[in-house]
Amino acid sequence: MSISGLFLFVALSEMYDHFYRVFHLSAAAMGVEYSDTLLRSWGFIVVVVAPSGGIIYLLYGFMFKPVPFVMPDEGRGGDPSGNERERRTFFGLSTFIVSFVILTVSFLIVSPVVDERAQEAVKGYRVEPVRFADMVVLDLHATPVKRVSPIAEASQAPVPRGRLIYLGNDDRSYVLYNVDTKDVIRLSAERFILST
Structure with a gap:
């Protein structure tokens, strides 16, 4: 899951940098750090984490029919079927792959919006945060x-x-x-x- 968090942070940082790059600035130069990036983009996190979690849950359930959200050896005294290693490997790989795919797709969808907002700002227009279903996806101003x-x-x-x-x-x-x-x-x- 830490790899998924790293992907998330890198994708968000790149989107903020993409906006400020037009002004020859970076998100770091604007004081936007790790915690700021995540807090200012909670809508993006919700939009990405919800589908990722759902897809991983369905895949994991389809392959192994586990107790929901209980990893092997957590309250079950081991795996009598001998599939513990396979399930752990599958869970790790599926988390990595699904997170990577969803983050990549999200980035490809949001990047043109960020570019459009940056061009509006360069022309002197007001730029409001990028929203999805009334959630702040990117807090651009x-x-x-x-x-x-x-x-x-x-x-x-x-x-x-x-x-x-x-x-x-x-x-x-x-x-x-x-x-x-x-x-x-x-x-x-x-x-x-x-x-x-």
Whole structure:
């Protein structure tokens, strides 16, 4: 199951990176780490885990007719039929194969949506999270900025001009994308206030 979790994390990380790559950024550079990736994509996890679990359960039951979700030697004192090793091998391989196939298909379905959202953000449009059945599949955001104001009126910090898109925060800084100049701008959250 740890291999399935690794596949899941790699697929999600690649989808977030795919979105930020358009801005020459990465999910890691935006402060999106392992726990953030999983928490921000709980809908994707549900959509993938539910079918994977169901398919594995059906395959396992069809092949061996076991007690539901009870692995060999768990509360049954061994396997009198001698199929314990076969069942463990089948369970491991089927988990690996089904998880890989479902994650690959999910990635192929979601990737064009992520690409479309990234292109919308580059053009200056608002981007909302990708949803499926009202569940957040990918928590992507891009928000047009109405105004950037220095916190102190006497501050000499230059205020960026042009059409700006707020992408997120990175280590106490706002990460903005200038639609006009195609530049990524980092502004100190301690010196500026954004109005979106």
